[in-house]
Amino acid sequence: MPTFQTVRGMRDLLGEEAVAFTFIISKARETASLYGYKEVITPVVEPLELLSAKSGEEIRQRMFIFKDLGERSVALRPEFTASIARLTTTALKNEPKPLRLFSVGSVYRYDEPQRGRYREFWQSNFELMGSSKPEADAEIILLTNSLMQNLGLQGYTFKIGHIGVIRGILSQEGVDEKTQNAVLQRMDKKEYDEAFRLVQSEKARIMLQGLLTLKGSSPQETVEKIGAYVADYPKAKGAAENLNEVLRLVTESGCPVEFVEPAFARGLEYYTGVIFEVYIHELDIALGGGGRYDKLIEVFGGDPTPAVGCAHGIDRIALALQTQKTALATKQEKKVAVLPITEALRVEALKIAQQFRAAGVTVEFEVMGRKMAKALEDADKRKMDYAVIVGERELKEGAVVVKDLASREQSTVPIQKLLEKIKS
Amino acid sequence: MPTFQTVRGMRDLLGEEAVAFTFIISKARETASLYGYKEVITPVVEPLELLSAKSGEEIRQRMFIFKDLGERSVALRPEFTASIARLTTTALKNEPKPLRLFSVGSVYRYDEPQRGRYREFWQSNFELMGSSKPEADAEIILLTNSLMQNLGLQGYTFKIGHIGVIRGILSQEGVDEKTQNAVLQRMDKKEYDEAFRLVQSEKARIMLQGLLTLKGSSPQETVEKIGAYVADYPKAKGAAENLNEVLRLVTESGCPVEFVEPAFARGLEYYTGVIFEVYIHELDIALGGGGRYDKLIEVFGGDPTPAVGCAHGIDRIALALQTQKTALATKQEKKVAVLPITEALRVEALKIAQQFRAAGVTVEFEVMGRKMAKALEDADKRKMDYAVIVGERELKEGAVVVKDLASREQSTVPIQKLLEKIKS
Numbered sequence: 001m002p003t004f005q006t007v008r009g010m011r012d013l014l015g016e017e018a019v020a021f022t023f024i025i026s027k028a029r030e031t032a033s034l035y036g037y038k039e040v041i042t043p044v045v046e047p048l049e050l051l052s053a054k055s056g057e058e059i060r061q062r063m064f065i066f067k068d069l070g071e072r073s074v075a076l077r078p079e080f081t082a083s084i085a086r087l088t089t090t091a092l093k094n095e096p097k098p099l100r101l102f103s104v105g106s107v108y109r110y111d112e113p114q115r116g117r118y119r120e121f122w123q124s125n126f127e128l129m130g131s132s133k134p135e136a137d138a139e140i141i142l143l144t145n146s147l148m149q150n151l152g153l154q155g156y157t158f159k160i161g162h163i164g165v166i167r168g169i170l171s172q173e174g175v176d177e178k179t180q181n182a183v184l185q186r187m188d189k190k191e192y193d194e195a196f197r198l199v200q201s202e203k204a205r206i207m208l209q210g211l212l213t214l215k216g217s218s219p220q221e222t223v224e225k226i227g228a229y230v231a232d233y234p235k236a237k238g239a240a241e242n243l244n245e246v247l248r249l250v251t252e253s254g255c256p257v258e259f260v261e262p263a264f265a266r267g268l269e270y271y272t273g274v275i276f277e278v279y280i281h282e283l284d285i286a287l288g289g290g291g292r293y294d295k296l297i298e299v300f301g302g303d304p305t306p307a308v309g310c311a312h313g314i315d316r317i318a319l320a321l322q323t324q325k326t327a328l329a330t331k332q333e334k335k336v337a338v339l340p341i342t343e344a345l346r347v348e349a350l351k352i353a354q355q356f357r358a359a360g361v362t363v364e365f366e367v368m369g370r371k372m373a374k375a376l377e378d379a380d381k382r383k384m385d386y387a388v389i390v391g392e393r394e395l396k397e398g399a400v401v402v403k404d405l406a407s408r409e410q411s412t413v414p415i416q417k418l419l420e421k422i423k424s
Numbered sequence: 425m426p427t428f429q430t431v432r433g434m435r436d437l438l439g440e441e442a443v444a445f446t447f448i449i450s451k452a453r454e455t456a457s458l459y460g461y462k463e464v465i466t467p468v469v470e471p472l473e474l475l476s477a478k479s480g481e482e483i484r485q486r487m488f489i490f491k492d493l494g495e496r497s498v499a500l501r502p503e504f505t506a507s508i509a510r511l512t513t514t515a516l517k518n519e520p521k522p523l524r525l526f527s528v529g530s531v532y533r534y535d536e537p538q539r540g541r542y543r544e545f546w547q548s549n550f551e552l553m554g555s556s557k558p559e560a561d562a563e564i565i566l567l568t569n570s571l572m573q574n575l576g577l578q579g580y581t582f583k584i585g586h587i588g589v590i591r592g593i594l595s596q597e598g599v600d601e602k603t604q605n606a607v608l609q610r611m612d613k614k615e616y617d618e619a620f621r622l623v624q625s626e627k628a629r630i631m632l633q634g635l636l637t638l639k640g641s642s643p644q645e646t647v648e649k650i651g652a653y654v655a656d657y658p659k660a661k662g663a664a665e666n667l668n669e670v671l672r673l674v675t676e677s678g679c680p681v682e683f684v685e686p687a688f689a690r691g692l693e694y695y696t697g698v699i700f701e702v703y704i705h706e707l708d709i710a711l712g713g714g715g716r717y718d719k720l721i722e723v724f725g726g727d728p729t730p731a732v733g734c735a736h737g738i739d740r741i742a743l744a745l746q747t748q749k750t751a752l753a754t755k756q757e758k759k760v761a762v763l764p765i766t767e768a769l770r771v772e773a774l775k776i777a778q779q780f781r782a783a784g785v786t787v788e789f790e791v792m793g794r795k796m797a798k799a800l801e802d803a804d805k806r807k808m809d810y811a812v813i814v815g816e817r818e819l820k821e822g823a824v825v826v827k828d829l830a831s832r833e834q835s836t837v838p839i840q841k842l843l844e845k846i847k848s
Binding site: 004005006007008010011012013014015018019021022029033034035036038039040041042043044045046047050064066067068069070072074076083086087089090091092096097098100106108110120128130131133135136138139142146248249252253254300301333335346347350351354357360361362363364365366367368369378381382 | 446457496560770786788802806
C-alpha cells in the first residue's frame with residue numbers, strides 16, 4: 001500500500017483554497033499586464049551552480065539538491081531571481097532596457113513547516129532591470145500595492161527601509177562584506193544581540209543600536225531622522241536620501257506606507273538599496289517584499305545592470321484573504337445539470353450540453369446513468385442553478401424540461417430558447 | 425562564473441512562447457469550468473512510493489528520484505494521476521460521485537530530449553471518477569475536442585481504441601498480466617516483433633497479428649470488424665461493443681474521430697478500457713490522450729472506483745499552434761507609455777499612470793529618466809499605442825500631450841478626457 005500523504009511540508013490545495021490560488025495568480029498576471037511586465041516561464045529544476053551563485057548561505061543550506069540521472073548537480077529553485085538573472089544575461093541580453101519580467105510558480109525551501117510556511121510554496125515575481133532611478137523602486141512597490149488592492153485585501157500596509165543605511169555604516173567602520181551579510185541575516189531575524197556580537201567596531205555597534213530605536217511620528221519624519229543620524233556616513237546618508245525620494249513617490253501615488261524601519265534587513269544577500277515588505281495587521285508574516293539589487297546581474301556574468309524586484313507569497317496571500325473572509329471577485333457563471341431520461345436520449349442530451357458549453361454555460365452531464373430523482377437530488381447538492389431534463393415526449397416537440405433548482409419551478413422550454421432562459 | 429544554461433532537457437519559455445503557454449492553460453481552465461471540473465493543485469514533489477505504485481515500469485526508470493534532507497525518498501511527478509488517486513482515496517474520499525477534477529502544471533520525465541519532448545513539460549489533466557458508463561468516456565473525449573477547438577487548432581483528429589481487445593485475447597489465451605503489460609508497452613512503441621516474441625501462445629500471437637491489419641472504410645466499420653474478429657473472445661468482444669458505444673456518442677456530438685486502431689496500446693499500465701489520442705496532421709506526436717482506468721483507485725487503497733481521464737501536452741499544443749501559425753485569441757488591451765518631461769513631474773505622471781491602470785490600460789512608465797526624444801523612440805520600439813507626455817505648461821491647465829504612435833498625431837487632452845481618448 002503506497003503512502004497516502006504528501007511529502008512533509010507540501011500540501012494539496014482543494015476546493016476554495018485552489019480557487020483562491022488561481023484567483024491570486026490571475027490577479028498577479030493582470031497586474032503584470034497593467035504595468036507592462038512580460039511573462040517568462042523558467043524551469044523548476046535548475047543547475048545547482050546557478051542557484052547557489054548568490055542566493056545567500058542560509059537559503060543554500062535549505063535547498064532541495066540532488067543529482068539527475070546524468071549525474072548533474074541540480075536543485076529545485078528556492079526563488080525566481082537567479083533564473084531571471086540568467087535570462088537577462090543570455091537570451092534577453094540584447095533586449096532594450098528597461099526590461100520588465102513577470103513569473104509565477106512554485107518554489108522550494110527546506111524550512112520547518114508552520115502556518116503560512118511550506119516547503120513547496122508559490123510566488124509571483126516581478127523584476128525591473130536597467131534603471132537605477134527611484135521611480136523604478138517606486139514602480140515595484142506600486143505594483144505590489146495594485147495587486148493587494150485588486151485582490152480585495154483590507155488595511156494592508158508597507159514597511160520600507162534601505163539596506164544601504166546599515167551597509168554604509170558598517171563599510172565606513174571597516175566591517176567586511178561577508179560579516180555585513182551575516183549581520184544583516186541576523187538582524188532580519190531580529191536576533192540583534194547575535195548580530196552585534198559579529199561586529200568588532202564598537203562605534204559601528206553603537207550606531208546600529210541607535211538605529212534600532214530611531215522613530216518619527218510619520219514615515220517621512222523617520223526618514224529625516226535617519227538622514228540626520230547618519231550625517232557623518234556619506235554612503236548611509238545617500239541611502240537615506242534615496243529612501244526619502246522613493247517614499248515620496250509611492251505615498252503621493254496613494255500607497256499606504258505604515259512605517260519606515262531604520263534597521264530593516266532582508267535575508268537575501270543581494271539587496272543593495274530600498275527594501276520593502278507588505279503586511280496585513282492580522283498576520284505577522286509578510287505577504288510579499290522585495291528591493292533593489294544592483295550588483296546581481298554582474299555576478300551572473302552580465303554587464304552592470306541596476307535592478308529592482310519583488311516576490312509575493314501566494315500561500316500567504318491566500319491565508320490573508322481567508323483571514324479577512326474576503327469574497328473573491330470571480331465571475332459566477334450559470335451551472336446546469338443535463339439529464340437524459342433514457343439511455344437512448346444520451347446523444348440528444350449531449351448535443352444540448354455542447355450548445356450550452358459553446359455559450360459559456362457550465363454543464364455537468366449525467367454520466368452515472370441514475371434515476372431522475374437521484375440525479376436531481378445530486379444536482380441540488382452540487383449547487384447547480386438549473387436541471388435540464390431531456391425526455392422523449394418534449395424532445396419530439398423540440399423542447400426540454402427546465403427545472404430552476406432554487407425556486408423549484410419547472411417549465412417546458414423550446415430548445416432554441418434554452419440559452420435565453422438559462423442566461424436570463 | 426555560474427552555468428548559464430538550463431538543465432539538459434529543460435527550457436526557458438519567453439515572449440510569444442510564454443504567451444502561448446498561458447493562453448493554452450487559460451483555455452484548459454475554461455474547458456474545466458465548462459465541463460464542471462474542479463481544479464486541484466498537488467505538489468510537484470511526491471513520495472516515491474506513491475508515484476511508483478502503478479506508473480508502469482518504464483516511467484519508473486525515467487523519474488527524477490532523490491532524497492530530501494530528512495532522508496525521505498521522493499520524486500518529481502511524471503504525471504498527475506497518482507496524486508489525483510491519492511486525493512480520491514483521502515481528502516475527497518467522501519465526496520459524492522461523479523468526481524470531476526482538473527489540474528495543470530509541470531511534470532518530469534528523464535527522456536532523451538527531442539522536438540516536442542522535454543524533461544520538464546506541462547500538462548493539463550482531467551479525471552472523472554465514479555462512472556463506468558460510456559458517457560463518461562465520451563465526456564473526456566468531448567472535453568478534449570472542446571479544448572482543441574477553442575484553441576483554434578485546425579484539422580485535428582482523434583485516434584481511438586480499447587485496451588480490452590488485446591487484454592481480452594491475451595487473458596483468454598493464458599498470458600499473465602505482467603506479460604500483457606510488457607506486450608502493450610512494446611506495441612505502444614510499434615515494436616511489434618519484440619511484442620509478439622513475449623507471447624508464448626501461438627494462437628494469441630496470430631490473433632494479435634491479425635488485429636494489426638484489420639481496417640474498415642470508416643471508424644464505425646473498423647469497430648464492427650473488430651467485434652466480428654474477436655467473436656470467440658467474450659471479454660474482447662465486450663470491449664469492442666463498449667468502444668462502439670463510446671464512438672457513437674462522440675462522433676454524433678461532433679467530435680472528429682479519424683480512425684479506430686484495433687491494436688491501439690498506450691504506455692501506461694493502468695488503462696482498462698477505451699483509450700484515445702488526439703493529433704494534428706502536421707505533427708507525428710500526440711497532443712493529448714487518455715482513457716479508462718477502473719482498477720487504479722483500488723491500488724491506492726480506495727474503494728473500487730471506475731474512472732476515466734486524460735492529459736494534454738501543453739508544450740506540444742504550443743508547437744502545434746506555432747506550426748499552424750494560429751493567431752491566439754487573446755485580448756489586446758491598449759498600451760500607453762507615460763513620460764514626465766522633468767523629474768519634478770514624476771508624481772503627477774505616476775498618478776495619471778495609476779488612473780490608466782485602474783481602468784485596465786497597460787502603462788509602461790518612464791523609469792529611465794531619459795530625454796523625451798529617446799523615450800519616444802523606445803515607446804515606438806515597444807509597440808506602445810500612445811505616449812502620454814506630462815509637461816508643466818499643459819499640466820497647469822489640467823491637460824497632457826497625447827501622441828498617437830501609429831498615426832504620429834499629437835494633441836493636448838484634458839486629464840479628465842484622457843481615458844476616453846485612449847480607449848476610443
